[in-house]
Amino acid sequence: MLKPALILLGLAGVLAAQGTRADYERAARMKALVTAELGQMALRPTWLEDGSAFWYRKGLPGGGAAWIRVEARSGARRPAFDHAALAAALARVTGRPVDAERLPLQDLAFLDGGKRLRFRTDEGWWSIDPRKGAVSPVQPPPEAPPAPRPDDDPPPRRTAAPVRSPDGLKTAQLRDANIVVRTLGGKELFRTQDGDTQNPYTGALDWSPDGRSLVAQRTTVVPVRKVTFVESSPKDQLQPKVHVHDYAKPGDPLPVVRPVLIRLEGGGRAFPADETLAPTPYFGYGEDLDIHWAKDGSRFFYVYNQRGHQVLRVIAVDAATGASSAVVDERSATFIDYSGKQFLDFLDDTGELVWMSERDGWNHLYLVDSRTGQVKNAITRGPWVVRRVLHVDREKRQILFLAGGLVPGQDPYQLHLARVGLDGAGLTVLTQGDGTHTVTLSPDRRAFVDVWSRVDQAPVAELRRTSDGARIAEVERWNPDALLKAGWRLPERFVAKGRDGRTDIHGVIYRPSTYDPARRYPVIEYIYAGPHGAFAPKAFTHQPLHADLTELGFILVCIDGMGTNWRSKAFHDVCWQNLGDAGFPDRILWMKAAAAHDPAMDLGRVGIFGGSAGGQDALRGLLAFGDFYKAGVADCGCHDNRMDKVWWNEQWMGWPVGPAYAEQSNVTNAHRLRGDLLLLVGETDTNVDPASTLQVVNALVKADRDFEMLVVPGSDHGTMRIPHVERRLKDFFVRSLLGVKPRS
Structure with missing residues (x-):
């Protein structure tokens, strides 16, 4: 039965030809077309290690593909290899026909500056020298760890293996919830005595540059909440399965990880961190502190994230005394977006650090004296936001970053690449075009590939110089004609x-x-x-x-x-x-x-x-x-x-x-x-x-x-x-x- 309100709309055309079988069929066709067309517009450049060129897979009409190489200096484009020759070589080794426009290449890698290709097909892994055209089987490359998702916790740095000191003369190792330091010959130099199952040393060890000290981490263990659910229809058995996994919820007790300074001079001594500046640290299960030593070994730094996320500090610990001081003391009456807007980079040679903060109401970068904690200057400022730092150039004292809202008159969410000096001078927008920009820097950061578009404008891919943003070449320009001809709006x-x-x-x-x-x-x-x-x-x-x-x-x-x-x-x-x-x-x-x-x-x-x-x-x-x-x-x-x-x-x-x-x-x-x-x-x-x-x-x-x-x-x-x-x-x-x- 139709709802009364809809019946009253009657002949106004509201109900005509809506939700019908024909509409569902048209929706399915349109979805397939849009998915295919947008897939053809993807460009994911991969730079050669020396930065001389990059390559990408170009989708072809009908679902085929070609691989294109682009030279970084000139922007010259050419096939990355002889597609027909590779198809013929693959056909010979696999015993089946191979279409040059539908090469079954997976996990393609250009090695030795593009002189050799490695790839996978359904039959296995292969290598080819494009100049000779001969395909030969190879062993698969070592498996890389899966790329972390944005919401993943950082992987722990814990290890049971000995960690060698920078001078190569000593090792430190976790043993029975404590830390043992030995010479390479096995002589014990120092052992902590206070670690136990409830407060163990974790094994994430960071030696000072001079090898005189190291930072260990000690964890207060707490019970882990378990979430249980039943899988009613498992694939491998008839009866249901019960699953249990660790899952902390708001308000649950969390582990507390604190640094412990171990000085080896005079027989050795452990200095637990002062808790005054770090009373209630926030940690997820399995997380460790990220320790950074000053270049001269006089201090180490760590970030303190206070539970509740209203205080975020960079704390320095004196290597001689164990005394703590706050180099950066960030506070908010609401929250600090530590998971999305935290950036810290130490400039060891000059005793500075780059810090990200919303302290002026917008997300920006600041240059801080890492010795005194004084802000030397704002690196960026204005009614726009720094979204991501891509590179800090210590020699040129410049930063490459992505920002939103930087170009007046454009959608503030659109990303642009920009460069600025550490002193806040010389802000330069390096991307052009009214759209959002996806940037892939070359390994030497002399050039970048910029793919930009809007929801109402098809993508354009360009090769540009990083020095001034000048365009070297237009790589690709897509149009939505096939979509528009099909009626897509x-x-x-x-x-x-x-x-x-x-x-x-x-x-x-x-x-x-x-x-x-x-x-x-x-x-x-x-x-x-x-x-x-x-x-x-x-x-x-x-x-x-x-x-x-x-x-x-x-x-x-x-x-x-x-x-x-x-x-x-x-x-x-x-x-x-x-x-x-x-x-x-x-x-x-x-x-x-x-x-x-x-x-x-x-x-x-x-x-x-x-x-x-x-x-x-x-x-x-x-x-x-x-x-x-x-x-x-x-x-x-x-x-x-x-x-x-x-x-x-x-x-x-x-x-x-x-x-x-x-x-x-x-x-x-x-x-x-x-x-x-x-x-x-x-x-x-x-x-x-x-x-x-x-x-x-x-x-x-x-x-x-x-x-x-x-x-x-x-x-x-x-x-x-x-x-x-x-x-x-x-x-x-x-x-x-x-x-x-x-x-x-």
């Missing part, structure tokens, strides 16, 4: 004022290929308001999840409201102990302004969906703003910040755990549900405790609220990319917002 960037009436809120609007401005379309927001980043797409090749929803008769929007990252500190601070806000006041104002701009946007029928923190946000929209949002899909949401991982939630909600945690919990507020809700959860989610979703279910049942739910057996974090779940999400919105039977 360029997304629209849209800006409206936020809740304060002054701040620009940026977002993107996606419309169907069948868009008719005379019709009315329900609006669906794809949300992720995690404060660690900003998420509305900026690059042409970045498509939001399920952008093909538009083809079913919807307009899709993505918005970055207040409380998300990469604007001013005040913009970011909106999230402080306030994750339930999720920028909704700004998002709703933005959509109202967008609907005034485009009356085809029907704000009487607004849906919302997201995963993880976005799942938390999607449900929050129905609980706190149910007068605006009429339907939502929440996937693997961290619905109660007391139930989720410790580091992410204490970063934004604070520590100790206070009343804001419960006040903004989706569980606490479940009785306020309005609108249609579909809950999704992965049965074996190791990122967010699946019980977080089930506790929402419990509260909804107790409040007698109607909802739908899908538990996906065997799925880890994030289920919306699973084909069945994707269909269920689309069907849900078609039923709820269009009021029709899917694929009818």
Whole structure:
């Protein structure tokens, strides 16, 4: 049965040809086309070790590929090797035909300056000299450790093996929870006596440059919370499996790691670190301190991150006395974004350090005297943010970095490469073009490859000089003709004022290929308001999840409201102990302004969906703003910040755990549900405790609220990319917002 509100809209064209089987089929075709075309636009340059050239894989129409080499000085382009000759050589050794435009090359590496290629096919690993054309089998390269994800903890530096001193005469080693120092001949020089199973020395050892001292680390061990879940349908057995893993949550006791200075002169002595400047350090399980010794061995430094993330210090410890002093003392009344905006680099020859801080309200770099702690000068300044430091040149005393908001008149989230002197002089923007820039520096940093685009402009790849930003050559320029001929519509960037009436809120609007401005379309927001980043797409090749929803008769929007990252500190601070806000006041104002701009946007029928923190946000929209949002899909949401991982939630909600945690919990507020809700959860989610979703279910049942739910057996974090779940999400919105039977 159609909803009354939709029946009243009647002949206005709202229901015609929306959510039908033809729409689903067109959506599938459009998704396949967009995925293929955008995949052809990817350019990932790999520089040769000497910086003389780089190579990249170029997608060809129809799914083929070619490998191109570009010379750094001239920008001259040519095939990286003879594709036909390699195809013929591979055919000879594999005994099957090989298409020169579809070479089955995986893990390709250019060795010896490009004189030799190593690659993998389904048959094994191979090497070829492009000049001779002969392919020969080779042993696979040593396995590299997996690249860390942004949310991974740093790998521990612990080792049971002896660590040799810089003078090569001594070793230090962890033994029975203590540290033993010996000569190379095995004579014991010093042994700690106070380590035990509850307070062991960890084994992360850092010798002083002169070999007279070393820093060991001692850990206070605490119980680790365990999360248990049941895998109902394991692949290797009939009966369910029970899984248990370590998972600290907000407020849990955490290990405490402190440095211990060991001086070897006079028979040896251990100096435990003074706790006055470091009373409540924050550490995850398995983490170590990152120790940096002064060049002369007179002091060592470490970073103290106070639990609650409102104090961040660089502490210096005198190697002669063990006395501690604060070289940098960063404080915030809200939070310090240690996970996204921390940068520290020691300039040992000059006794300086480069430090990142939001102390003036924007994320910038500062030059600090590492002896006195005095700020010598701000390196960068202005109403824009440093996003990432790429290189500190000690000889030229310059820094290469990526920044957002640096170019006036452009979207403040767009990244540009810039250079500045350590004295703050000579700020130069090295990238050109109104778009967001992905930069790959050559190993010698004399040149860089710049791939830039916007959501409404296809990518351009350029080779530029780092000295002045001058363009050496245009490498590639893509166009979206195939997409446009198929009816795909360029997304629209849209800006409206936020809740304060002054701040620009940026977002993107996606419309169907069948868009008719005379019709009315329900609006669906794809949300992720995690404060660690900003998420509305900026690059042409970045498509939001399920952008093909538009083809079913919807307009899709993505918005970055207040409380998300990469604007001013005040913009970011909106999230402080306030994750339930999720920028909704700004998002709703933005959509109202967008609907005034485009009356085809029907704000009487607004849906919302997201995963993880976005799942938390999607449900929050129905609980706190149910007068605006009429339907939502929440996937693997961290619905109660007391139930989720410790580091992410204490970063934004604070520590100790206070009343804001419960006040903004989706569980606490479940009785306020309005609108249609579909809950999704992965049965074996190791990122967010699946019980977080089930506790929402419990509260909804107790409040007698109607909802739908899908538990996906065997799925880890994030289920919306699973084909069945994707269909269920689309069907849900078609039923709820269009009021029709899917694929009818």
